[in-house]
Structure formats: C-alpha cells, structure tokens
Amino acid sequence: MPFDTEKFAAHLREHAGRHSQSSCAKFVRRALEAAGADTGSHPNYAKHYGPILLRNGFHAISVDNPDGFAFQKGDIVVMNATKKGHQAGHIAGYDGTQWISDFVQRGFWPGPAYAREKPSYVVYRR
Template identity: 55%
Template sequence: MAAVDVNKFATHLRTHAFRHSGRICAKKVREALEAAGGDTTGHLGDAKTWGTTLLRMGFRELPVEDPDRYKPLKGDVVVIQPYEGGNPSGHIAAFDGKNWISDFIQRDFWSGEGYRKKKPPYVFYRP
C-alpha cells in the first residue's frame, strides 16, 4: 500500500477549494487523496463512512478528547457524523498545515454553524 504524500494532498485540496461549500466534501477529499497516491478503490460515497477507507490506506485514528487542545498536522483528516436536521452524509475535511479544507476553506474543523452547535461524533485520522 502506497503512503499518501501529505504535501501533494494538501496542495491539491488548497488549489481545488471553492469559495463556499459545494456540498461535495467527500468527492473533493477523495480526489485529493488519489492525487497524493492514495488508493480509494472500493469506497462508496458518504463522508461519514470514510473511516474504514482511511484506516485501510494507512491512516491511524487519533484519540482526541478535547478538540480545543488538539493540534492538527498537515494531512490530518476529520470524519464527522451527521446531526439531526443537517446533511445526512456527514462531513469530511483535511488539514493543509494552515486550514481545514473540504470542498472549501473552512473556519475550523466543524465546517459550519450546525456542526459547531450540535457537535456530533467525529474522529480524527493521521497519515
């Protein structure tokens, strides 16, 4: 299994980000992983289901108890589960060394007010 090149991953995310959400976070993160040498074969769709694929690709799950104290590194990925009234697909984003990016450059890893307020379950992954 080839490792993901975190520099290529981050660059692809940054250079292909929209100004605002296009509601295609999983597609954009998948494309960036593939551009960086990741094998996403067999992954089906929704952002909320990416954990298993990331583990298969060599990422490891990070135990984060307090997200305010977590210090992301370039290449880290967050998979967030859906919340009631929000997008049923959940959300996925990656850290480019400066910002969290999905299909747009986010303010933080939550990606929006609904996630920030509801704080649904999430998992961080590191390559």
C-alpha cells in the same frame, strides 16, 4: 503504500471553493488519490470514509478538544451526520494551517449546525 502529504494539502488548497458545494467526500477523495491513496470503490457518504483511510495506512487518534489540539498536515476528520440537514456527515483534511473540504473552512467545525450539535467524529493520521 506511499502517501504524499504535501500533494494532499496542495490539492485541497487548489480545488477548494469559497463556500460549501455539498461535495466534501468527492473533493477529499480526489485529494487522497492525488497523494497516492487507493480509494477503490468509495462510499458516497463522507461519514463512511473511515475504512478507506484505515486501509491506506491512517490510524485514528484521540482528540478530546479540537479547539486546543495541535493538528498536523495531512490529518483527516470524518464527522457523523447532524440531526437536521447533514445526513451524509462530513470529511475534511488539514493542510497545516486550516481545515479544507470542498471549501476552506473557518475552523474545525464546517458550519453552524456542526458547531452547535458537535456530532461525534474521528481524526485520522498517517
């Protein structure tokens, strides 16, 4: 099934806020749909998006150190929950220069709790 990485990145950029709206799964899902992905009956929690990505032709890639990794436009990260406060986990897409979910992130980790705890994650690439 066709997936337009440019449309995905553009949709992320156009709809992102300045701060988290606690809606990363909704925003990334809408960007996926705008790019041609079929999200069907999607999960509510970001941490459960792996199967949808696999079904849409993405595959998991190995990223041992996100700080030194060369991400590509269209990469998507799915993070597990943090121990306190972020039970839904997180999902974000890379637009070629930055990570975006429901807001433009400052880096790979979406916030201080994630940066501190570094929960497990999977990066998906198409």
